[in-house]
Amino acid sequence: MRMAKAIRKKASKKGLILQKAAAMFRQRGFAATSMRDLAEVVGIEAASLYNHISSKNEILEAICFEMANHFNTHMDQIEATRQSALSALEAVLRFHIKQMVDNYEQVYVSDREWKHLQEPYLSNFQTQRRTYRKRIAHLIDTGIQKKEILPIDSATAVLIMLHAISGIESWHRSKKRISARELEDNMLTILVGGLRKNH
Amino acid sequence: MRMAKAIRKKASKKGLILQKAAAMFRQRGFAATSMRDLAEVVGIEAASLYNHISSKNEILEAICFEMANHFNTHMDQIEATRQSALSALEAVLRFHIKQMVDNYEQVYVSDREWKHLQEPYLSNFQTQRRTYRKRIAHLIDTGIQKKEILPIDSATAVLIMLHAISGIESWHRSKKRISARELEDNMLTILVGGLRKNH
């Protein structure tokens, strides 16, 4: 659990390419990363990349949909367990924070570079994204109905929470200052603390 | 006040170019926007752009530093007025939200595309950004000292707040659902409500 490794990885050459690509797409952006740059980091010629992947966009698709599946799967599990809406929400947020720390490059890329996906992947991804956010909003609305959560606009709350968490970005580099667990607790205090009704 | 116009604009041809560029850089990203694309939207040939600007990067510099100045200037004003740390913080956040609604394209671009700046502008911008965040963190720390704000890690709080606000992005398109003022109040409730000590 503590050692839960990042998603996939160097197992295969393709895994290595995806890993290095995620790191470069995050740093420079998808459009500003060339296949020649990527090939150099991987350690082969640009043309050789095409023995493992069929296009630059396919790499982005792999990263984005792997993360989408990852988050959707976790949400399925949350919804399957019977717990209060507030603790379900808390579990979802903690999962997001954990992913931000453990799979930083991929999460960042699927969060910020998805607009470079091509159709039909673009529409598919956007739909999944919208659906996922609605599931969280539904959790909040349920909590409001049950008087566990203060009455606020749930869609606003979802946006605030997800974007707040994606802000861990700036942190990652100075991760000594605060441990992952402290960060998680700190964020939950600020984000959920403000919603809990009597404290 | 209500009609406070967006920063600069079509006054000159250069203003028009910067405006259109901001819109395109936001939509497609800086690297994925070509000078030919931009020229077409402006209504001239690509080569003619260079009579008004000297390079693609100069456009990005103009956008990023104009926004940086804008936020720094407002922070100067906030610090110059004598008010509680909590209300100063609230004023800063309300200003950010307002900018997100009024100058959406520019704020978005200076927030997400600054990494494409070249040296020495890149370092300059990053320094200004860091300094600005420290000023907000200082406001929070002061509030904590004065027992106006719950003791939390101020740097974490700054990141959460700024990223939460930059999340209004997703909203902009469906701005009928909720008015700018409602949005502002909703966000402040969630963000600052969680920090206020007795409520």
Next chain:
DNA sequence: CCTACCGATCGGTAGG
């Protein structure tokens, strides 16, 4: 502000 154009670099393929 346009036509004409430059060298560089891009994603990707052929063929081995």
Next chain:
DNA sequence: CCTACCGATCGGTAGG
């Protein structure tokens, strides 16, 4: 997995 290469497109300039 490499060498050799393609057509397209890039940011930008010359010259008027």
